[in-house]
Amino acid sequence: MNITALQGKLEKQTADLLIINLFEGVKTPGGATGAIDTSLGGLLTSLIKSEDFKGKLSQTLLIRIQGKHPAKKVLLVGLGKKSEFSSETIRRVAATALKTAKSLNCKSLISILHGAGEGDIDPEDSAYAITTGTLLADYSFTKYQKDKAKEEIGKSITSFAIVDHNKVKATAAARGIKRATNVTPGVILARDLVNEPGLEATPTRLVNEAREITKQNPGIKIKVFDEKALKKMGAGALLAVARGSDEPAYLIHLTYHPKIKPTSKIALVGKGLTFDTGGYSLKPSGFMHTMKIDMGGGATVLGVFKILSQLKPSAEVHGIIPTTENLISGKAIKPGDIVTAMNGKTIEILNTDAEGRLILADAFSYIRNQKWDAVIDFATLTGACVVALGEQIAGLFSNNSDLQNQIQQAADTEGESFWPLPLVKEYKQLIKSKIADIQNIGQNKWGGAITAALFLQEFVPEDTPWTHLDIAGPAFEEKGKIPYIPTGGTGFAIRTIARYLDQL
Ligand code: BES
Numbered sequence: 001m002n003i004t005a006l007q008g009k010l011e012k013q014t015a016d017l018l019i020i021n022l023f024e025g026v027k028t029p030g031g032a033t034g035a036i037d038t039s040l041g042g043l044l045t046s047l048i049k050s051e052d053f054k055g056k057l058s059q060t061l062l063i064r065i066q067g068k069h070p071a072k073k074v075l076l077v078g079l080g081k082k083s084e085f086s087s088e089t090i091r092r093v094a095a096t097a098l099k100t101a102k103s104l105n106c107k108s109l110i111s112i113l114h115g116a117g118e119g120d121i122d123p124e125d126s127a128y129a130i131t132t133g134t135l136l137a138d139y140s141f142t143k144y145q146k147d148k149a150k151e152e153i154g155k156s157i158t159s160f161a162i163v164d165h166n167k168v169k170a171t172a173a174a175r176g177i178k179r180a181t182n183v184t185p186g187v188i189l190a191r192d193l194v195n196e197p198g199l200e201a202t203p204t205r206l207v208n209e210a211r212e213i214t215k216q217n218p219g220i221k222i223k224v225f226d227e228k229a230l231k232k233m234g235a236g237a238l239l240a241v242a243r244g245s246d247e248p249a250y251l252i253h254l255t256y257h258p259k260i261k262p263t264s265k266i267a268l269v270g271k272g273l274t275f276d277t278g279g280y281s282l283k284p285s286g287f288m289h290t291m292k293i294d295m296g297g298g299a300t301v302l303g304v305f306k307i308l309s310q311l312k313p314s315a316e317v318h319g320i321i322p323t324t325e326n327l328i329s330g331k332a333i334k335p336g337d338i339v340t341a342m343n344g345k346t347i348e349i350l351n352t353d354a355e356g357r358l359i360l361a362d363a364f365s366y367i368r369n370q371k372w373d374a375v376i377d378f379a380t381l382t383g384a385c386v387v388a389l390g391e392q393i394a395g396l397f398s399n400n401s402d403l404q405n406q407i408q409q410a411a412d413t414e415g416e417s418f419w420p421l422p423l424v425k426e427y428k429q430l431i432k433s434k435i436a437d438i439q440n441i442g443q444n445k446w447g448g449a450i451t452a453a454l455f456l457q458e459f460v461p462e463d464t465p466w467t468h469l470d471i472a473g474p475a476f477e478e479k480g481k482i483p484y485i486p487t488g489g490t491g492f493a494i495r496t497i498a499r500y501l502d503q504l
């Protein structure tokens with residue numbers, strides 16, 4: 001879909017559908033919606049009254065204007081309460097409008113710059129939210145459904161223009177659109193990879209995907225370590241998890257260098273577990289069938305790397321993805337096994353389903369001898385984090401409040417939710433092993449997200465600002481609760497990290 005910014009009079013624009021808005025409780029529209037109302041001779045005001053349109057969030061009213069405007073139809077969308085309004089509201093409203101437009105078979109759309117008047121949102125931010133909301137709501141994964149794929153193509157939108165009469169606002173809107181079209185391909189790549197079943201999205205596939213990124217972005221370099229190399233490097237924890245699988249395991253290392261002297265050096269580490277059966281600590285089948293999502297963290301890192309050449313951050317960015325499957329076989333690890341990670345620490349594997357922390361232990365060890373301004377990891381790490389925070393919020397653990405605040409701020413701007421959880425020092429004793437340096441699960445069943453984070457901390461390079469993002473909940477959407485997040489992989493955290501990198 002091609003999205004553009006246009007400076008001009010709304011009353012003059014032709015399209016299949018014109019999208020306008022209304023705050024909750026407003027009886028007489030103002031701003032751009034008001035201008036349309038005036039040009040329609042007060043039709044909106046009277047419809048709002050007679051149709052009982054309250055402007056509740058994402059409430060829609062389709063208005064047939066019978067030749068009174070060059071657009072064929074007008075869609076009025078509710079913005080909800082002004083006191084609760086934000087750019088995230090705009091993203092959701094734009095997504096609702098897009099879905100309604102598609103269901104009406106409209107091909108050309110025009111939208112006003114939601115919230116850039118009375119809503120007090122910066123016009124660039126408004127256009128960014130409209131564009132991300134529209135493009136992400138337009139996403140569908142139809143690779144395995146021919147009929148649905150055809151249907152989707154039939155419904156595709158040919159043009160989408162964001163119109164404002166003010167030149168400064170229209171120019172700002174163009175910048176917002178540009179940023180959004182730079183960022184969304186990363187989110188979409190991550191969604192596609194998570195949506196691929198484990199049969200397809202193997203560790204080798206992730207390697208190929210990473211290589212493809214370097215082909216399309218000459219500024220990005222790659223090193224891939226295969227099992228032979230990993231053995232030499234002493235990656236005993238990653239290789240232990242890989243033992244049960246016939247698919248070869250890898251450690252992927254991507255590097256982006258800015259054209260200028262880098263302002264900082266950042267590592268993004270992603271759990272690339274392409275299918276998690278739990279191993280011999282086997283998951284019950286009701287909890288296993290969604291476990292293709294367990295490479296969601298790796299997909300996040302690949303998603304970010306796909307867009308780095310467009311974002312052009314001034315930081316040097318490294319992407320580290322340990323990737324394997326967690327299966328059972330005659331060679332698989334058994335509860336009670338002891339392995340040695342790349343940094344020399346011995347780990348007692350008491351539960352083979354706590355495998356994410358094992359492969360991440362080697363990923364962190366791999367980068368331990370370099371100096372980092374920040375290390376951020378993304379992992380669908382624990383069910384406990386989903387129990388604590390629900391499906392829509394990721395857990396955030398950090399040893400550095402500046403880094404934590406930077407990520408939180410970026411997340412707030414992007415409408416993604418991370419909630420801080422503590423790295424409780426006292427709980428470290430819960431992962432002390434009787435027979436090895438550390439054990440891979442806590443001694444009791446409580447605080448599982450925290451003990452997992454504490455385990456990771458043991459392998460993170462020393463004196464390094466670090467943030468662990470447990471995305472087990474929000475990496476996958478079961479129901480499609482939010483209009484721009486369809487069922488399946490969500491690409492969660494990519495917008496936040498893109499924003500964070502931008503500000504370095
Ligand atoms: N991949 C899972 C965590 C997970 C759960 C991701 C739900 C997405 C949704 C992880 O490897 C795991 O199985 N963790 C165990 C740890 C336990 C054995 C200490 C868990 O959370 O139950």
Ligand code: ZN
Nearest residue numbers: 276353354355
């Ligand atoms: Zn597991």
Ligand code: ZN
Nearest residue numbers: 273276294356
């Ligand atoms: Zn896992």
